[in-house]
Amino acid sequence: MKKNNLISIIRFFAITLFVISLTIGFINTDVSTDVKKKVPVKITIGNSNCSGSGICGIIKVNKSEFQDVSDLGPLQLYSYSFGATQSGSFFIQTSADLMSEQTYTQYFSGTNFVMENDYTIPANTIGNKKAITLKSGSYTIQRDGEQILIGLLIPG
Numbered sequence: 001m002k003k004n005n006l007i008s009i010i011r012f013f014a015i016t017l018f019v020i021s022l023t024i025g026f027i028n029t030d031v032s033t034d035v036k037k038k039v040p041v042k043i044t045i046g047n048s049n050c051s052g053s054g055i056c057g058i059i060k061v062n063k064s065e066f067q068d069v070s071d072l073g074p075l076q077l078y079s080y081s082f083g084a085t086q087s088g089s090f091f092i093q094t095s096a097d098l099m100s101e102q103t104y105t106q107y108f109s110g111t112n113f114v115m116e117n118d119y120t121i122p123a124n125t126i127g128n129k130k131a132i133t134l135k136s137g138s139y140t141i142q143r144d145g146e147q148i149l150i151g152l153l154i155p156g
Contacts, residue, residue, distance in 0.1 A: 038083030047116035
């Protein structure tokens with residue numbers, strides 16, 4: 001009996017969180033009023049060995065570099081808005097046209113973006129004064145047409 005109650009409670013919370021995530025959503029390029037800082041970056045996809053899934057490299061770039069996505073490697077993409085929120089999470093905001101078709105199909109065409117390993121952004125990479133670690137896990141991909149938004153967690 002107690003096991004059934006626990007399962008019911010877990011289902012209730014799972015459904016509630018799912019409904020909340022659907023209602024929050026996002027509209028075009030406005031992530032949230034919670035945004036603390038955002039910068040354009042080039043992201044390299046892969047786990048700690050730069051293969052598999054996740055993030056294995058982030059560098060700050062100028063938006064003018066976005067003009068020529070043909071210079072991107074097969075596991076790279078541009079994010080016109082990579083940043084932190086006041087609440088301590090990070091997000092990647094990008095578009096299907098800012099990556100190769102292979103990268104989109106392999107990593108962003110599904111419902112989740114998987115980080116196989118934690119990734120540490122070194123200090124002074126994106127204007128950060130100290131290193132920031134993005135936590136491994138499976139993150140829901142939110143879409144608005146071609147726009148893609150992924151919220152990432154940092155430990156803590």
